[in-house]
Amino acid sequence: MARGAIRIGVIGCGFYAQNHLHAWKDLANEGAMLAAVCDVDAGKAQTAGRSFGVPSYTDAATMMATERLDAVDIVTRHDTHRALCELAIAKRVATIVQKPFAPTWKDCAAIVEAAEKASVWLAVHENFRFQAPMRHVRRVIDSGAIGTPSWARVTFRTGFDVFRTQPYLYDEERLAIADVGIHMLDLARFFLGEVERISCETQRRNPKVRAEDTATMLLRHRGGAVSIVECTYEARRDPDPFPETLIEIEGDRGSIVVRGGSHMRVTSNGTTTEEDIGSPLLSWTSHPWHVAQEGALSACRHFLDCLHRGIPAETSGRDNLKTYALVDAAYRAAAEGRAIVPERWNESMGAIANGRGAP
Numbered sequence: 001m002a003r004g005a006i007r008i009g010v011i012g013c014g015f016y017a018q019n020h021l022h023a024w025k026d027l028a029n030e031g032a033m034l035a036a037v038c039d040v041d042a043g044k045a046q047t048a049g050r051s052f053g054v055p056s057y058t059d060a061a062t063m064m065a066t067e068r069l070d071a072v073d074i075v076t077r078h079d080t081h082r083a084l085c086e087l088a089i090a091k092r093v094a095t096i097v098q099k100p101f102a103p104t105w106k107d108c109a110a111i112v113e114a115a116e117k118a119s120v121w122l123a124v125h126e127n128f129r130f131q132a133p134m135r136h137v138r139r140v141i142d143s144g145a146i147g148t149p150s151w152a153r154v155t156f157r158t159g160f161d162v163f164r165t166q167p168y169l170y171d172e173e174r175l176a177i178a179d180v181g182i183h184m185l186d187l188a189r190f191f192l193g194e195v196e197r198i199s200c201e202t203q204r205r206n207p208k209v210r211a212e213d214t215a216t217m218l219l220r221h222r223g224g225a226v227s228i229v230e231c232t233y234e235a236r237r238d239p240d241p242f243p244e245t246l247i248e249i250e251g252d253r254g255s256i257v258v259r260g261g262s263h264m265r266v267t268s269n270g271t272t273t274e275e276d277i278g279s280p281l282l283s284w285t286s287h288p289w290h291v292a293q294e295g296a297l298s299a300c301r302h303f304l305d306c307l308h309r310g311i312p313a314e315t316s317g318r319d320n321l322k323t324y325a326l327v328d329a330a331y332r333a334a335a336e337g338r339a340i341v342p343e344r345w346n347e348s349m350g351a352i353a354n355g356r357g358a359p
């Protein structure tokens with residue numbers, strides 16, 4: 001897979017898939033070829049096929065049997081992820097799947113196990129860490145400007161009506177943590193490393209939703225750092241930072257603060273600099289979603305690069321189990337009113353891993 005264009009079939013042509021479709025089209029000059037699209041809803045499949053000039057299908061198995069695909073990009077909702085991943089893995093097609101990975105830990109671990117057994121490349125489209133501002137923060141940490149990070153706050157607090165475009169969120173059994181907190185937990189790992197224990201308080205502030213819409217989590221990282229990870233869909237703020245993640249990180253030599261508008265202040269050894277680190281507005285993106293949309297494009301670019309080079313993605317299936325373990329641990333911590341060691345990851349790694357990740 002190291003040479004030539006990577007032929008990609010997108011499965012699911014709903015709300016969020018539009019970003020993936022545009023991303024793959026934009027990446028044509030970097031070696032991506034959107035080859036086909038599929039949705040069980042024939043209207044959505046045809047519309048996407050017509051808009052992007054590719055054949056459309058209503059059945060993923062038929063698409064994979066008919067088209068010569070190197071990769072599929074699954075952008076359906078999580079209840080369909082396991083079956084679709086297993087279908088692609090059985091066909092030995094590299095597989096990208098949207099977050100949340102799958103409805104349960106058992107499903108996620110089974111997908112990773114199937115991919116590793118078949119040596120099929122597998123990645124989870126966990127895109128927040130690929131957003132331009134988040135990459136920027138990571139570069140500042142890596143530069144050593146703030147010294148060793150020992151404390152952070154990762155915040156996503158909004159009242160933006162996410163239910164308008166994603167009405168299914170009203171009925172999710174697990175809402176704020178599984179839908180958006182998952183990104184914050186992944187960012188906490190990205191900035192401060194793996195987690196030793198987590199505690200969590202949840203709230204259901206909007207009576208119309210079935211599950212929690214607010215979560216406040218406290219993490220102790222393995223290196224000793226502590227982070228506060230927060231998310232809510234029920235904040236009343238002006239300005240509302242949606243869909244930006246706000247960040248505060250303190251180290252022994254300085255700090256990083258990212259405020260709304262992707263405005264970053266870095267204090268390093270007593271000197272403070274300010275920088276605008278916003279995501280670029282692309283031809284198909286629109287304010288304020290462009291922050292998330294650019295993150296989706298950057299994630300796709302990373303997957304494409306890894307596929308060309310034959311290396312695992314940063315957010316491989318195996319890596320994403322660690323983020324998913326934190327999600328599960330957060331729910332358990334909230335239910336049991338105590339800090340939880342996300343040991344599930346260690347257990348599962350012992351059970352499912354017998355060596356390196358899939359190439």
Ligand SMILES: NC(=O)c1ccc[n+]([C@@H]2O[C@H](COP(=O)([O-])OP(=O)(O)OC[C@H]3O[C@@H](n4cnc5c(N)ncnc54)[C@H](O)[C@@H]3O)[C@@H](O)[C@H]2O)c1
Nearest residue numbers: 012013014015016017039040041075076077078098099100
């Ligand atoms: N990373 C992010 O920032 C972000 C943001 C929004 C949504 N998402 C994720 O994207 C995924 C899709 O969410 P959405 O809001 O686009 O949902 P959606 O309901 O708008 O779209 C899903 C589409 O999948 C189709 N589908 C269902 N089963 C299928 C199958 N077996 N084969 C082919 N097509 C099938 C449906 O007909 C629908 O058109 C979810 O996992 C969601 O969590 C991620």
